[in-house]
Amino acid sequence: MDLRFDKALFCLMLKKVSSWLISGNLVIASQLIIWHHLGCCESGMKTMCGIVGLFLKDKSLEPKLGEMLTAMLITMTDRGPDSAGIAIYGGETNGRTKMTVQSDNPDTAFQGLDAALTSALGGAVNMTVKSTHAILDIPAENTALARTEIDKLDRGIRVMSRGVSLEIFKEVGLPKDVARRFEIEQMSGTHGIGHTRMATESAVTTMGAHPFNTGDDQCLVHNGSLSNHNSLRRSLRREGIHIETENDTEVGAAYLTWQMQNGATLGEALTSSLDDLDGFFTFVVGTKDGFGVVRDPIACKPAVMAETDQYVAFGSEYRALVDLPGIENARVWEPEPATVYFWSHNEAPTSKEKAA
Amino acid sequence: MQTIDLTETGLRETNKMLHAQSADTNQTSWTIENAKGAHAIACGLNAPIEVTVKGSTGYYCAGMNQHATVNIHGSAGPGTGENIMSGKIVIDGDASQYLGATGHGGLIVVKGNASSRCGISMKGVNIVVQGNIGHMSAFMGQSGNLVVCGDAGDALGDSCYEARFFVRGTVKSLGADCEKKEMRAEHIEILQSLLDEAGFDADPSDFTRYGSARTLYNFDVDNAGAY
Numbered sequence: 001m002d003l004r005f006d007k008a009l010f011c012l013m014l015k016k017v018s019s020w021l022i023s024g025n026l027v028i029a030s031q032l033i034i035w036h037h038l039g040c041c042e043s044g045m046k047t048m049c050g051i052v053g054l055f056l057k058d059k060s061l062e063p064k065l066g067e068m069l070t071a072m073l074i075t076m077t078d079r080g081p082d083s084a085g086i087a088i089y090g091g092e093t094n095g096r097t098k099m100t101v102q103s104d105n106p107d108t109a110f111q112g113l114d115a116a117l118t119s120a121l122g123g124a125v126n127m128t129v130k131s132t133h134a135i136l137d138i139p140a141e142n143t144a145l146a147r148t149e150i151d152k153l154d155r156g157i158r159v160m161s162r163g164v165s166l167e168i169f170k171e172v173g174l175p176k177d178v179a180r181r182f183e184i185e186q187m188s189g190t191h192g193i194g195h196t197r198m199a200t201e202s203a204v205t206t207m208g209a210h211p212f213n214t215g216d217d218q219c220l221v222h223n224g225s226l227s228n229h230n231s232l233r234r235s236l237r238r239e240g241i242h243i244e245t246e247n248d249t250e251v252g253a254a255y256l257t258w259q260m261q262n263g264a265t266l267g268e269a270l271t272s273s274l275d276d277l278d279g280f281f282t283f284v285v286g287t288k289d290g291f292g293v294v295r296d297p298i299a300c301k302p303a304v305m306a307e308t309d310q311y312v313a314f315g316s317e318y319r320a321l322v323d324l325p326g327i328e329n330a331r332v333w334e335p336e337p338a339t340v341y342f343w344s345h346n347e348a349p350t351s352k353e354k355a356a
Numbered sequence: 357m358q359t360i361d362l363t364e365t366g367l368r369e370t371n372k373m374l375h376a377q378s379a380d381t382n383q384t385s386w387t388i389e390n391a392k393g394a395h396a397i398a399c400g401l402n403a404p405i406e407v408t409v410k411g412s413t414g415y416y417c418a419g420m421n422q423h424a425t426v427n428i429h430g431s432a433g434p435g436t437g438e439n440i441m442s443g444k445i446v447i448d449g450d451a452s453q454y455l456g457a458t459g460h461g462g463l464i465v466v467k468g469n470a471s472s473r474c475g476i477s478m479k480g481v482n483i484v485v486q487g488n489i490g491h492m493s494a495f496m497g498q499s500g501n502l503v504v505c506g507d508a509g510d511a512l513g514d515s516c517y518e519a520r521f522f523v524r525g526t527v528k529s530l531g532a533d534c535e536k537k538e539m540r541a542e543h544i545e546i547l548q549s550l551l552d553e554a555g556f557d558a559d560p561s562d563f564t565r566y567g568s569a570r571t572l573y574n575f576d577v578d579n580a581g582a583y
Contacts, residue, residue, distance in 0.1 A: 299472055299491075302434055302452070318393035318412050318433060332412070332431060334452060334471050337491065 049223040050076025050196040051303075053284045053314035054324075055291055055343050061310060061325075066187030070179045072313070072320045073194040077175050079316055080196030083209035084178040085170025087219045087286050088192040092164040097143045097216075099136040100160040100167045101150065102206060109155040110134045120149040131181040132206075133160065133169050140164070158207065158244075163217030165190075165288050170209035190345060193286045193314075195221040201229070201248040208245055212253035215260055217288040222249040223316055224280035224301045232276070252277060256285070267352065270294045270340045284314055290344035299337035306330040312343045357385040367394055377403040379423075393433065398426050401443070418445045421462060437464050440481055453490070456481050459500065465554040472509065475502045478519050484554035494519055495531065503550050505558050513566055517573075521566040522547050524558060535569040 103109035123139035259269035412430035431449030459481025472490035497519030514531020
């Protein structure tokens with residue numbers, strides 16, 4: 001796409017501009033770098049991608065999580081009309097795990113899938129089909145085998161998420177249509193994150209939509225663009241990390257997975273992402289117990305947070321938050337750049353600043 | 357007084373009504389209700405009217421303002437008052453990034469904090485912030501005054517020209533070619549009048565002035581190797 005070319009060129013220019021700045025040639029550097037600092041695509045061109053997140057403290061709101069998140073997501077349609085996705089943490093059942101799988105031909109791919117997996121795994125597998133997605137309810141001890149067995153069936157089924165609580169639904173189309181086809185409004189849960197995408201770095205496809213599953217019960221959404229994703233993808237593939245698409249965010253997700261496989265906590269992985277990822281990003285990550293937020297040090301991608309006794313909410317813009325209950329009296333603020341924030345149902349909220 | 361419910365009237369119709377006001381209009385006082393974070397509220401005004409926006413605003417509220425006074429009873433989104441030419445913007449809450457970017461004149465008052473890139477490339481606007489400002493503020497500021505009663509973030513005044521910065525609290529770091537300056541009587545006078553105009557009770561002698569060291573104005577042949 002033209003835009004991708006422009007952005008790559010732009011990143012090269014930025015490096016040059018830095019050297020101009022150091023050497024004192026302000027005349028050449030000035031217009032380019034002001035464009036950058038005005039937020040580049042935020043201000044001069046168009047807003048790209050929207051993120052929403054909602055973490056409930058008040059249990060009485062849990063039945064309305066899907067409804068609240070859907071409303072927030074639809075508000076962010078003009079930031080990302082290409083595709084949309086939502087990750088919902090719906091709670092866990094003891095001894096069971098959930099896999100959300102997707103197929104472009106759900107009628108044939110999901111036909112008898114539960115029975116086939118039940119016999120292959122030797123434990124009861126239950127399936128709920130929602131449009132192009134199906135949620136497989138699997139005995140916890142068979143989880144590792146399930147992915148292999150699904151691949152063996154060779155039905156073109158793709159795994160969107162795995163975990164005890166997490167379900168991910170994402171498709172190409174307007175956020176309102178995506179939310180409707182997966183009946184997100186009717187879903188309950190403890191917390192969830194959503195994304196509306198305006199594609200820049202790779203094609204508009206289901207697999208290019210966010211959120212990305214980074215590990216069991218973990219997911220990532222991204223607003224921005226990573227400029228070193230090609231070299232990082234090559235390095236991660238050499239390390240044996242599976243990366244499916246040419247999408248930059250998938251590389252960000254794979255990077256976190258790789259860090260955590262090497263013993264980092266999610267917080268540590270996010271902190272080191274500030275060193276190793278080049279480009280613009282606001283990340284929101286979902287975990288079984290809560291969510292985290294981090295912005296790159298330049299922080300030109302917008303982010304607004306609101307907190308009340310009932311919830312913590314995230315939006316790319318304040319507009320996404322205006323219909324939440326009690327928003328008039330919420331504490332509303334912008335997360336600081338290069339700072340990792342976490343809210344968890346288990347622990348007190350934290351924020352950790354990364355030294356420049 | 358004219359009152360507009362933004363959700364009923366819609367943004368374009370609202371801005372159209374405000375744009376229709378001439379220099380000698382007698383409809384000088386307007387209230388916009390239900391702002392709900394909408395973008396571009398009261399942009400491009402060009403008449404001596406006073407517009408009060410109830411609630412928080414989205415991108416570019418009061419951008420390109422001339423002559424009008426715009427009060428925001430809430431927080432303001434990115435690019436508020438971008439390229440303001442004259443008039444006044446008063447924000448009760450916080451302001452998001454690039455407040456008053458490229459502003460040529462007028463006054464912007466923030467009663468809370470302002471975020472990153474406050475006053476970037478300012479060209480004559482005066483900005484007075486009661487709280488703190490974020491990183492890369494007043495980047496390449498050319499003229500005008502940025503007054504901060506709290507603290508400033510990283511890289512204040514990077515590559516600035518002749519804009520003046522007055523900070524009462526700490527500065528996390530100064531940008532390239534920005535340095536601490538002497539506070540002379542004329543600066544105390546400028547600062548006092550800006551604080552008065554903003555309605556903030558602060559002592560000008562508590563502030564430190566920063567500005568350009570003027571070493572980046574001209575090409576330096578010793579740096580040719582950097583190309």
